[in-house]
Amino acid sequence: MSDGALATVLPVGLLLGAVAFAYVLSRSKGEDPKLNLLDSLFRAVSEERSDSRQRPA
Amino acid sequence: MTPLSLAILIIAIALIFDFINGFHDAANSVATVVATRVLSPLQAVVWAAFFNFVSAFTFGTGVAGTVGKGFVKLSMVTPEVILAGLIGAIVWDLITWWLGLPTSSSHALIGGYAGGALANAASSLGVTRAFEGLVRGQWPLTVGFIVIAPVLGLVLAYLLMVAIYWLFHKSSPSRMDAHFRKLQLVSAGLYSFAHGTNDAQKTMGIITSVLVTGGFLRTFRVPIWVVLAAHAAIALGTLSGGWRIVHTMGSRLTKLRPRSGFCAETAAATSILFATFLKQPVSTTHVIAGSIAGVGSIQRVKAVRWAIARKMVWAWVLTIPAAASIAALAFLALSFIRLIA
Numbered sequence: 153m154s155d156g157a158l159a160t161v162l163p164v165g166l167l168l169g170a171v172a173f174a175y176v177l178s179r180s181k182g183e184d185p186k187l188n189l190l191d192s193l194f195r196a197v198s199e200e201r202s203d204s205r206q207r208p209a
Numbered sequence: 210m211t212p213l214s215l216a217i218l219i220i221a222i223a224l225i226f227d228f229i230n231g232f233h234d235a236a237n238s239v240a241t242v243v244a245t246r247v248l249s250p251l252q253a254v255v256w257a258a259f260f261n262f263v264s265a266f267t268f269g270t271g272v273a274g275t276v277g278k279g280f281v282k283l284s285m286v287t288p289e290v291i292l293a294g295l296i297g298a299i300v301w302d303l304i305t306w307w308l309g310l311p312t313s314s315s316h317a318l319i320g321g322y323a324g325g326a327l328a329n330a331a332s333s334l335g336v337t338r339a340f341e342g343l344v345r346g347q348w349p350l351t352v353g354f355i356v357i358a359p360v361l362g363l364v365l366a367y368l369l370m371v372a373i374y375w376l377f378h379k380s381s382p383s384r385m386d387a388h389f390r391k392l393q394l395v396s397a398g399l400y401s402f403a404h405g406t407n408d409a410q411k412t413m414g415i416i417t418s419v420l421v422t423g424g425f426l427r428t429f430r431v432p433i434w435v436v437l438a439a440h441a442a443i444a445l446g447t448l449s450g451g452w453r454i455v456h457t458m459g460s461r462l463t464k465l466r467p468r469s470g471f472c473a474e475t476a477a478a479t480s481i482l483f484a485t486f487l488k489q490p491v492s493t494t495h496v497i498a499g500s501i502a503g504v505g506s507i508q509r510v511k512a513v514r515w516a517i518a519r520k521m522v523w524a525w526v527l528t529i530p531a532a533a534s535i536a537a538l539a540f541l542a543l544s545f546i547r548l549i550a
Contacts, residue, residue, distance in 0.1 A: 185308075185311045186233065186234065186237060187236035187240055187462075188309065189311040189498060189521075190236055190237070190241070191462055191463055193498060193505065194464075197465060197501065197504055
């Protein structure tokens with residue numbers, strides 16, 4: 153394969169691969185570590201709020 | 210492979226990294242505004258991706274310069290070094306995603322790039338002179354900002370909450386939230402704007418290094434097409450990652466008050482924009498997590514979940530050396546392939 157053809161095929165192939173990868177990832181049902189982290193922080197904030205009836209300051 | 214084909218290959222991989230960065234960080238951009246029920250998950254994703262892209266037209270390219278030439282000696286940078294650095298960052302991102310660790314793509318990229326340069330210096334100058342592949346440059350400030358940025362987010366969020374309670378002490382909670390439901394549209398946009406401007410510039414720095422080392426650019430100046438491509442890649446990554454959230458966990462998020470969301474996002478955006486102004490790449494994940502902890506700590510310090518903080522500190526400590534090690538191995542593998550090809 154010539155370099156010119158390679159220079160065209162590579163990015164197009166990678167782009168198609170990335171789109172396929174993104175599609176597979178976006179359909180996956182696995183855990184999202186960052187969403188889990190933020191949700192546990194939200195839980196801490198709302199638990200504290202429901203525990204405490206007094207407003208600070 | 211000619212220098213042009215190699216450059217195109219590395220640029221394509223850099224843009225894939227940028228896309229994965231957006232995908233990885235989509236939760237940071239959408240979770241808070243979804244948790245307060247101000248926007249639906251789908252609206253939040255579109256809002257975040259829009260501001261990720263719009264930020265391309267502001268704040269210059271200072272962070273790109275820091276990433277591209279602030280950590281490694283440019284004379285030690287070859288296309289293989291950059292490729293190895295990207296492989297190190299992407300592999301570490303995927304491993305930590307698999308392990309459920311909330312690590313920073315930014316630190317992985319910096320570590321990977323440094324690991325590639327160290328391996329190149331070790332193989333060309335000898336193992337004892339490996340550290341000649343690095344420059345002191347931005348390391349102290351950038352390593353300092355690993356701690357400063359989230360702590361700044363935490364303190365700002367705390368102060369904002371105190372100020373809001375003081376300003377609205379005569380308002381009823383429901384009236385207060387009515388105001389902050391509107392204001393949170395601004396804070397969510399501002400956060401995604403800050404995220405876009407800091408994170409996309411890291412990829413710009415890498416791509417510009419490829420162009421300089423390949424001889425396609427004479428000086429380290431980020432071309433406009435690189436700016437647009439990097440912002441488009443991160444915005445598409447946010448859309449894609451957000452789409453996944455919409456279909457999986459979006460509606461199950463713990464409910465948060467709009468005023469808490471507003472304070473967390475505004476504090477995080479301010480901290481990230483401050484770092485961007487100082488040309489420092491920071492972890493947007495750590496900053497938004499620090500800011501949410503700041504909102505929680507207004508009640509009691511107990512609201513800061515130390516188990517989570519410990520997990521994050523481990524992620525901070527491990528990311529740069531781990532990505533650097535993977536990149537060094539990738540560099541050695543690439544050199545071996547080149548030798549036998």
